[in-house]
Amino acid sequence: MANTIKKAALREKRKKRIRKKVFGTAERPRLSVFRSARHVYAQVIDDIKGVTLASVHSFKKGSEERANKAVCTELGKKLAESCKAKNITAVVFDKNGFAYHGRVQALAEGARDGGLNF
Numbered sequence: 001m002a003n004t005i006k007k008a009a010l011r012e013k014r015k016k017r018i019r020k021k022v023f024g025t026a027e028r029p030r031l032s033v034f035r036s037a038r039h040v041y042a043q044v045i046d047d048i049k050g051v052t053l054a055s056v057h058s059f060k061k062g063s064e065e066r067a068n069k070a071v072c073t074e075l076g077k078k079l080a081e082s083c084k085a086k087n088i089t090a091v092v093f094d095k096n097g098f099a100y101h102g103r104v105q106a107l108a109e110g111a112r113d114g115g116l117n118f
Contacts, residue, residue, distance in 0.1 A: 076110020
């Protein structure tokens with residue numbers, strides 16, 4: 001249990017350090033990624049207005065499927081399509097204290113393949 005608390009505290013420190021530098025505007029909103037044990041959630045946020053412009057998640061009601069790299073790549077592409085519909089082409093990537101590896105990296109590459117620039 002102590003290890004879990006320590007890991008969470010270290011992630012919070014990384015998250016605060018990142019958020020000091022990463023800020024989303026209307027021209028270039030922030031793409032924030034959250035990775036839980038089973039699912040992945042991503043939002044495109046305008047920090048000036050405090051509004052979520054687009055969001056996707058891997059959670060499907062009644063499904064026990066976990067979000068793997070393939071699912072995350074598709075989520076990234078779906079998010080890019082949603083952003084294109086709202087004339088958003090460039091974003092600032094906020095990995096939210098997580099390592100740029102595995103599912104977070106797959107989501108980012110899927111968004112790039114879909115046409116988002118960051």
